[in-house]
Amino acid sequence: MTASRLLSVLLLLQSRGRMSAQGIAEELEVSVRTAYRDLTRLQAAGIPVYAEPGRGGGYQLLEGYRTRLTGMSEGEARALFFAGLPGPAAELGLAEEVTAARLKLLAALPTGARAEAARTAAVFHLDAPGWYREPEPAPHLPLLVDAVLTRRAVDVRYRRWRAPQEVDRRLHPYGLVLKSGTWYLVAATAKGVATYRAGQVLEAALSDELFERPGDFDLGAYWAGYLADFTARRYTGSATIRLSPRGRRRLPDNVPPEVVRSVDATATAVGDEGWVEAVIPTESTGHACGELLRLGVDVEVVAPAELRRAVAATVEVLARTYALP
Known part of the structure; x- marks a missing residue:
């Protein structure tokens, strides 16, 4: 564990430049005393770490020094390929650079880690947009x-x-x-x-x-x-609703996660057919009416009266529109 932490201190100094012992301790989640002890061990091992006293001072490596450590664990090799998933890189205009960097890093890995990284790249794919929507173009x-x-x-x-x-x-x-x-x-x-x-x-x-x-x-x-x-600005009101068992199962596909979490936190059983009553956050009467109507007969608005009337009025219009001759 100590050797691993010493390597982490060395790589921190190499990547960040000058750092205080306090900063190193916070980064590695150890005590300041442990950070001082690790810095002393690095110096004793011949690593050119020196201290710069005074305000804004700290520890840093001698200018031009770079560790030649190239070892990479299997887990690190896997993580390497999560940083280069091609979709977002292409949107940012960095697809060629990311591909080139991955090839160079892959070539630098030892044989075992290289095979592990290649296996990982072959079994993960990122598709960022949610269901039922196309990705938004951003030409600039x-x-x-x-x-x-x-x-x-x-x-x-x-x-x-x-x-x-x-x-x-x-x-x-x-x-x-x-x-x-x-x-x-x-x-x-x-x-x-x-x-x-x-x-x-x-x-x-x-x-x-x-x-x-x-x-x-x-x-x-x-x-x-x-x-x-x-979220705080979005939801300015609340409503009490009743859901059938099927309505509760359909909830995650029809309303935002905040509404689902609220139902899970406040649901209480009503009747003996599996229905529950719960309190949900709402943006506005019109918005809540539209979202809840997606659940059809599997939801009933109990309160507020304004939302209940809005749902009833919409259902009346639909009934007249689809009335059979």
Whole structure:
């Protein structure tokens, strides 16, 4: 375990540059004392690690030093090919680069790991879009990738849902996120960081302006917060419904996961035919009416009265439309 951790410390210093003992400890989830001890062991083994004192100081490798360690475990060889799944890379305009990198890395692996990596690549395939929908085209995605990587501002014409629908923006792109087959651009403007759907970018042009992404910006943490905020803003009401056993089985194919989780958390049995009563979150009366009608006779709205009346009115119109002569 110690040898593995020492290798991790060495690779951290090689990939990150200067790091404090505190930073190494947090990265490896060990105590600061253990980090100091590991650094001392590396120095004793002849690794050119030296300390830079003072504010902003830390430990780093002598400039130009690179480890020649090339060993890779079977698990690491498998993980290598998850990083190069071709679909998203092609959309980003990086298909050729990813393919070339995979071939070079594959050639560098020892025979056993090479075979394991090839087997893994042959049995996994990524298809990002959800069922019942086509992937959203984003013709300006390669340019946005260029802007993210070169840290250049980009001028876009963007189509949004509220008026005015088409707006011009200068963006400082911080990163790209792929969710359910749709690409999103996370970028800063004068008003702060915001999220833009890449497929809604109508025009885009790189500018000459360079920018610096804040050192403490974490794309994963931002996205998690964005999703939580989106869910909180999306669901502004609630409804009480009753579901038949068949309706509950059909629920995941007809409503969002948040609604399914709410049913699972609040369901109580009613009657002796397997029906349950549960509370679900709702966006609006019209939206909830449309979603629940997908379940037909396997759902009944109990409350609120406004939603119950909306469902009844829709059913009355349908009954008149399909009335037999």
